[in-house]
Amino acid sequence: MSDHDDLVADQQRGRHNSSAAASSRHLPWAASSTEAYFRAAAAILSTPPDGLQPDMSATLLKRYYGLEGSIAVLSSEVERTAEVSLSDGRQLILKTSARREAIDSFRFQSAALAALQDSAGFAAPTVIRTSGGALMFEEEGISGYLQTRVEGVSLHKVTPAPDLLFRTGSALGRLDLALAQINAPAAHRPILWHIGCWSRLMELEEHLPSGSVAESVRTAMAEYMRFVEPQIQNLEWQVTHNDPSPFNTIVTGQGLGFIDFGDGCWSPRIQDLAIAASHVVADPTLPLGGAEHLIAGYAAIVPLSALEARLLVILMRARQSALILVNYWRSHLFPADAQYIKKNVARAERGLTILAPLSAASGEAAVLAAVSQP
Incomplete structure (x- = not known):
């Protein structure tokens, strides 16, 4: 056959x-x-990739998480990804976008990561909830979420x-x-x-x-x-x-x-x-x-x-x-x-x-x- x-x-x-x-x-x-x-x-x-204002990440970080730190924008295809370094040494990843389709993407990403939080046998980022307890935020066309950074190579x-x-x-x-x-x-x-x-x-x-x-x-x-x-x-x-x-x-x-x-x-x-x-x-x-x-x-x-x-x-x-x-x-x-x-x-x-x-x-x-x- x-x-x-x-x-x-x-x-x-x-x-x-x-x-x-x-x-x-x-x-x-x-x-x-x-x-x-x-x-x-x-x-x-x-x-074209998202073009949010450079200082917008700092504003959103403070507004929704009450956090401040130095921010470095990383390369990405669609959403805007920024590395956040806090004064206590923690490093986080903030993903934001002004594009409408990003809302569904962030809904998926933040929910999937939250569900994986207690899994064993592999590492994955942990979602940090907003000050109001939400997995992500939305405001006037801008959405995003915050996660931990997986340390390694x-x-x-x-x-x-x-x-x-x-x-x-x-x-x-x-x-x-x-x-x-x-x-x-x-x-x-x-x-x-x-x-x-x-x-x-x-x-x-x-x-x-x-x-x-x-x-x-x-x-x-x-x-x-x-x-x-x-x-x-x-x-x-x-x-x-x-x-x-x-x-x-x-x-x-x-x-x-x-x-x-x-x-x-x-x-x-x-x-x-x-x-x-x-x-x-x-x-x-x-x-x-x-x-x-x-x-x-x-x-x-x-x-x-x-x-x-x-x-x-x-x-x-x-x-x-x-x-x-x-x-x-x-x-x-x-x-x-x-x-x-x-x-x-x-x-x-x-x-x-x-x-x-x-x-x-x-x-x-x-x-x-x-x-x-x-």
Whole structure:
């Protein structure tokens, strides 16, 4: 039986799921895969970053939290992120925006972080409530929330030793187990990084450089359309981080931590693993480029279903391609910020090249071999 026949058979078996399971998975997928959702999500990332006045962060910090400190603005794609240093040595992160769509994003982020506060096995920021006890604030078109800063070193600055990658995967698995218990508000808001948008991302291919990268992207996205889309409703869906990249993964003294939940949403659980694994494909001597270790760590906490193991490499390549497409497009829109926007592109291009030789069957075999290691 061919790879495609296997997948079709799985799809047919999946139709026997209960109506309750269908309701929880199929309806969100239908909403996120519409043209209207894609256009709304693309509009958000085609708008210039928020331009609040530099002193506004200090005003909001004092007004809603009664705090004062030195403020440094950090790089960010949509919202305004500022690092706050208090006189007592504490460092906090204040996220603010004057954009309407940020309200739903902040509602999601602050609620998800509040729900994760007592979870074990990973670190995450803690939301600091306003003086009135709210998770976030809104006033005259400006919204935001305050959180603690996770102390440590970003994973992209650390040598990715096998043990560290295994522990990263395990921590991500524990994060997903915790997120599965959350019913966060605004989890279905438009996000271009949502898997429901991927079938339309090839509209952006005109911004790709000609050559092997563009060809690899076309191949990967066609493979996604052929193998994953017919099966995506049969995956386990839940609230996910949706961007556990090395920039958002922190190596701390107490283990691994995760920050920046701004792309978090309701999506297939396996997406978090596919995204994290796609970023660590770097060693051409290994079938999965070194992602084997992260995948094994995740599967030790959240065992993969047969369908998840079968689709994982295809999802990894599609995510690498989505990252390449979106960031070349945004670099065209905002050339002055191209260096920041494309910070992950070279890694994605290299990873896509390493994974390109794998067929659907050999990719599945490599994943199964990774998770079976002691």
